[in-house]
Amino acid sequence: MRKSGRIGDGRKAPARLRASPTSQDEGFRLAVRFLAQRDRTAAQVERFLLSRGVTSPHIEQAICSLTDLRYLDDLAYAQRWVEKRLATKPMGQERLKAELQAKGISDGLAERVLTEVFQRNGEEVVARLALRAMSHQGKQLASGHMARFLHQRGFSDEVIDRMMTEFKRSEDVVHEDE
Secondary structure, rough: OOOOOOOOOOOOHHHHHHHOOOOOHHHHHHHHHHHHHOOOOOOOHHHHHHOOOOOOOHHHHHHHHHHOOOOOOOOHHHHHHHHHHHHHOOOOHHHHHHHHOOOOOHHHHHHHHHHHHHHHOOOOHHHHHHHHHHHHOOOOHHHHHHHHHHHHOOOHHHHHHHHHHHHHHHHHHHHOOO
8 A cells, every 4th residue: 555545546545454553653653643632541542542453562552651751641631520520510429430431440540539529529519519500401490300310410319318308498498488
C-alpha cells in the first residue's frame, strides 16, 4: 500500500486495510493524538490502541510513558469527572460509580474518589440539589415521582427515605399554614 492510502487505481484504501502500527513510537503517537481530543482513562486509551491494531506490549509501554508524563492519571480524571458531573447533573454514589466503571476506572479507585467527594458534600446535600434542579424544570414534586427520580439518579435507599421524610414534614407544615 502506498503512503497516501490509495490503492493502485487511485481509490482510497478501506480503513481496515491500513497497516497496523508496529513500533512503540507509532502506538505512543496514536495515543497522544487520542488524548489530545479530550481527557481519557488508561482503559479507554488501551481499548483505542487495541482497535487500531497496536500490540499489547506496545500498549503497555505507551500507557506507562503517558502515565510517567502525566498525560494519563485515572485518579485525577475520576475526580474531575465526578465534580463536573455533580455540577451539571447531581446524582448518587451508586450511579456515579457505575458510570466511572464504564469508563474503565477500577472499583477501588471509584470508591476512593466517591468517598472523598461525598465526605465534602454529603449525599443528602446532592439529593437536595437534584430535587431542586428537578423543581426548577417545572416538574411536580409528588412523593412517588420524587422517590423514583432519586432512585434513577443512583441515590441509596437510606438517602431516599430521609428525603421522603423531609418532604413529608415540609408538606405537613405547608398544609398547617393553610
